[in-house]
Amino acid sequence: SSSIPPPLRASLILSRHPLIRRTPSTLELTYHAHSSALRRAISNPVPENVYFSKGSLAHRRFQKAEYEREKEAFGAAIAGTPPAVGDIPPERPLEILERDHWAKLDAERGERSLERHPDQEIFCLIKEKESKKWEFPTRTLKENDSLHTAAEQITGVGGILDGQTMDTWLVTKKPVGLTQKDGQRTFYLRSHILGGEPKLSSSGPWSDLAWLNLSELEERLKAQGDEPLWDGVKAIFGVPKIPTSELGFDEASLEV
Incomplete structure (x- = not known):
């Protein structure tokens, strides 16, 4: 049956x-920094006159940020002299939450x-x-x-x-x-x-x-x-x- x-x-x-x-590992952070520096080294400069009005606040903020990125990637010697951007009003600070905040x-x-x-x-x-x-x-x-x-x-x-x-x-x-x-x-x-x-x-x-x-x-x-x-x-x-x-x-x- x-x-x-x-x-x-x-x-x-x-x-x-x-x-x-997830939080990147040390190897991942190092690889990303190397890739970013390599990409920056072989890329053409940003045509600032196309995207910014000369001397505008946005232009000066970009120049300052670009210098800091060059300095971080290649060092102060290669980054050269800091741009003369004058006094730049601070931007509204971002609220940074801990990863496990919620x-x-x-x-x-x-x-x-x-x-x-x-x-x-x-x-x-x-x-x-x-x-x-x-x-x-x-x-x-x-x-x-x-x-x-x-x-x-x-x-x-x-x-x-x-x-x-x-x-x-x-x-x-x-x-x-x-x-x-x-x-x-x-x-x-x-x-x-x-x-x-x-x-x-x-x-x-x-x-x-x-x-x-x-x-x-x-x-x-x-x-x-x-x-x-x-x-x-x-x-x-x-x-x-x-x-x-x-x-x-x-x-x-x-x-x-």
């Missing part, structure tokens, strides 16, 4: 893109905050009340359901993440990964949050929600005994299935 296989499940990997550019303002929300790790991509996990385990938002397919419609219903109005309070974009209708456990097949689809934020219903089977970066995601899944799950999905995040140590080098050697 043939047994009926367990129904398929659609699991949504919902992420928030980085809000700011994260600090929203720190009281902890892992529920969408402002966490502004220079990294963060991913949504939800916690099931009964098992106390964290998992990606998942929905069991019903009859005539397709994978992408099931995934969209996760973030739809009345879904697990209540789409009434947020805007999301399903990257593709095709799954990007598959895991199997005891015959249960779970397909993974990628989605990005564009605005708003998800909210869990108090009457639903989930008790908490967290936004985690990649290292926190790995640690959270492994800590609750879901290492096979992590091994099954890590390739989706660009993590090699074969540890770099087995390839003859460590991960530190790959860092820029």
